Amino acid sequence: MSNDLPFLCRIVGLVILVSGAAHAVELPSTANLQQQMTVPARAVPVYEPHLSVGDRHVAIEYVGFRAIDVLERLFGRDWRRQGETVEFRALDGYISRIAVSRFLRENAFLVFARKDGKAFTVDNLAQNQQDVPLGPYYLVWDNISSPALLKEGASKWPYQVNEVNLVTLSDGALLPKGLDPRLSGGAQLAKTHCLSCHKINGFGGEKFEGNLAEIAKDMSEPEFVRWVLTPSSILSGTTMPPLSDRLAEGERQRIAKALFGYLRAVPVLP
Ligand code: HEC
Structure with a gap:
């Protein structure tokens, strides 16, 4: 042809x-x-x-x-x-x-x-x-x-x-050597819910500039949780969607806190 x-x-x-x-x-x-x-x-x-x-x-x-x-x-x-x-x-x-x-x-x-x-x-x-x-x-x-x-x-x-x-993805940057293996659940949650738009240590989407691992370290937990659960309450008209509202509220809270724990701990790589 x-x-x-x-x-x-x-x-x-x-x-x-x-x-x-x-x-x-x-x-x-x-x-x-x-x-x-x-x-x-x-x-x-x-x-x-x-x-x-x-x-x-x-x-x-x-x-x-x-x-x-x-x-x-x-x-x-x-x-x-x-x-x-x-x-x-x-x-x-x-x-x-x-x-x-x-x-x-x-x-x-x-x-x-x-x-x-x-x-x-x-x-x-x-x-x-x-x-x-x-x-x-x-x-x-x-x-x-x-x-x-x-x-x-x-x-x-x-x-x-x-x-x-x-x-075939190599997501090593999400779980660098030495990181507490209990945080791997947080890395998985970030992949599922955040990394289509954001990056962590260079891994992820490109809709928003910046490294979530770095951004989260400048935030308090309540501030971060509010961004994840109700972004438009911080920035009206934001294009960031709230964490899936098909999940129960308790589950949403748990995910947001696990994400915060993981992002605070993961080292910022160049
Ligand atoms: C559909 C794309 C998308 C997804 C998915 C998404 N975000 Fe966002 N996020 C954005 C955009 C775009 C902004 C910038 C705010 C704006 O301009 O509307 C943002 C802003 C943020 C901010 C504030 C950054 C700052 O510098 O103030 C944080 C924190 C954040 N997102 C965390 C997350 C986390 C954690 C997840 C996963 C639970 C997530 N986002 C999922 C698109 C997304």
């Missing part, structure tokens, strides 16, 4: 540019992707988690491809063996890291439009943002057939995705 050639050159170019990260691919335009896929784009109905309030869910139909079909197209048939984690990078620096195994268990889709032809945007209620553009690509999950996925909310639904990597 003649349109494969420039696409492949682009991959090769990128791989050389991003030395070390051997499996980085910038996603092609939606028109280009549609040409490359062997199946036509399909309708993808989901409950839009950014619009969910408590138990009230809004069904939206998007248009796109099964994520595993796109991954196979981008990285080849053996994509599952090229890394443990699929890393989605968004235009605004947000990084979402999702285990390869999850894509084999649950149904994910890379979508690029709404079926009803309306603007490809969403209101992000947790982040106080309206009409957020979702393109070029938005990763969504079939949470209509899975109550467990519905419960997770929007944490693994990155939008504005323009690059995909297959990586």
